[in-house]
Amino acid sequence: MKMALFDRFSTVQADLFVTFVPSEGDFSESTAWIDSRIEGQLSQLRETGVFKGGLAQTLLLPCASQDFAQAVLLVGVGKSGELSDMQARKVIAAVAAQIKGLPYASVAVASASLEFKNRSQADTASLIAQWLNEGFYNFLGFKKDDAEKATKVETLLIEGTDEAALAIGTATANGSAFARQLGNLPGNVCTPSYLASKAQHLAEEYAIDVELLDENKMDELGMHCLLSVGRGSDQPSYLIVMNYRGGEEGDSPHVLLGKGITFDTGGISLKPGAKMDEMKYDMCGAASVFGTMKAICELKPKLNFTAVIAAAENMPSSRATKPGDIVKTMSGQTVEILNTDAEGRLVLCDALSYIERFNPKSVVDIATLTGACVVALGSVNSGMYANNDALAAELKAASLTAADKIWQMPLDEEYQQQLDSNFADIANIGGPEAGSVTAACFLSRFTESYPWAHLDIAGTAWSGGASKGASGRPVALLTRYLLAKA
Missing domain, CATH: 3.40.220.10 (Leucine Aminopeptidase, subunit E, domain 1)
Structure with missing residues (x-):
């Protein structure tokens, strides 16, 4: 149009x-x-x-x-x-x-x-x-x-x-549409391999750099936590890296990381059957990162931006990870997997460790991570956690400009003890209390070397019922955030 x-x-x-x-x-x-x-x-x-x-x-x-x-x-x-x-x-x-x-x-x-x-x-x-x-x-x-x-x-x-304002509105809408289309695709079409192919298509359209890390490469790097999630699926897992280079050569990038669970059955900790079809939306964090990359490529701001997608399918099978299994992360920390349906943090933690090699200026991960965030904030605000006050303030400012609401949640040290394990360095769940908070606490243990924020979009990424469909959020927020950085 x-x-x-x-x-x-x-x-x-x-x-x-x-x-x-x-x-x-x-x-x-x-x-x-x-x-x-x-x-x-x-x-x-x-x-x-x-x-x-x-x-x-x-x-x-x-x-x-x-x-x-x-x-x-x-x-x-x-x-x-x-x-x-x-x-x-x-x-x-x-x-x-x-x-x-x-x-x-x-x-x-x-x-x-x-x-x-x-x-x-x-x-x-x-x-x-x-x-x-x-x-x-x-x-x-x-x-x-x-x-x-x-x-x-x-x-x-x-x-x-104002031509620039029109361009921002148009590009944001195009990015949102791209994210919604990916989110709405059924799980038999939108697989981790499909997401990898969409990254390659973006590279052809906008001349960005793309690197695809397959399971063999991730195994060599020690990303066993991410690999544990896709072990029960016939679909191979991928870590997808897209690089937009609009800034100075050698300048460190800002990084967005998207959770890309293309279908989430819960694994061995199987979800109830009702509304399980909506678990195709468990890759909406990844979709929002794809949409933001498209918007940024259209607007061509002067900054370096890296998009990372942790893509896997969580299925039950004889090969699937079991509750009680212990896996080693890329960081060297071990995780006792008490619930295989808390899989998003497992793919993200290894991706967060991988991102260290970019010496990033900032990292924001976006994930449909917890039902607890839906209980806390509903479908109005996305939950935001951060280990850096300046980054949190920048995201809040971008959310106001974009009319894409977020609400900062606590990340107090006292919550960390809920993740204690008798058998590993950390458990992947912290019990029924403050579930969204302890999920963010889990991720925070892999982000000590850079400014980091986490957006839990479980309540805002899609709607159910008669109006069922992906929302495209938070493409508008992320686009405005990166434009402000430029």
Whole structure:
């Protein structure tokens, strides 16, 4: 889809014009201009109560004068002159839902008539572009009527003047769509080998460097903890490394690490059957790293960035790791595996040790790690843990800019004792109390040589029920974080 900016409506041509209408008070300049072109219909509709301008209310008006546009979409923003991010996102979702099913090839959006609280016009235009594109997303490729579901919009025109802001919104949406597509793929398609192939495709498209560490190479390096997770599967495990080099040669990179469990049965500690299909989403951390790499490659910031994916499939078999088994990590520490369903931390710990060789400026791992985080924070905030206050502050700032919420959780030393084992250096679970915290504590033992943060996205990476699907979070947060670093 082509994206472009326009300065004012009088200079643009489109099949469909979208404008935002308050339930009371004056219209914005753009909305007033549109009202004049449709002979005051908008004013009449609001005065008579036919269109009240309630939050996310929509009304499509066909235009008699085809030299103006084929139609105008009115979108209510309620009484408030400034919308919260949550309210604005609801409004944009309503716009996308309407446009997606319409036969118009070009759409112009009066973004100046939609005011966000505490956001510049450029930031508003960027978020509108991002959220509209995200709203157009469809999971395609597995239904006979897929072609009918795809949006007909070919050109999206956004009111504004900041090309950089538009580029960020567009690239973030493209990265989010990539992450959602990977997350929504079934486990019989999206395997560790498939993720490895997607890394190679990115390398061909954007000329980044890719290294694939197979099981033999990981065994040589002593990554036995990661390998223990995939031992019960016929699918080989991989450590995938992608390098974007936009900064100074030899400058240390910022690193993102994604948990890539392409399907999680729980292994020998088998999960209940209900909703086990959703365990294809256990690679959404990896998907978000892939999506961020795509966004960064499109934006071309001046920094060095390395993306690492720990990819495995967790299956039960006669070869599978058993509860009570003890394995040695790449760091030399031994782990007593008390529950094979606490597998994410097992693949991440060896990857965190491997990352030391990059002498990283910062490391952020992203993982659908614990159900305990869902209990604590629900689907609103991702949980954030950090061993470095400056890094935590940078991630918080990026989350605010991206409207992609996180909440810092504790990482107190007192929690570490829950991981004590009678037989190994560390146990892979710490009991029922503070499960998300002890999972982060486990990871922290492998991150002492660099600034590190952990994002637990178990509650935010996907939705269940009737709206089941990957969310693409936290691509927006990670992209803004890296752009700030550049």
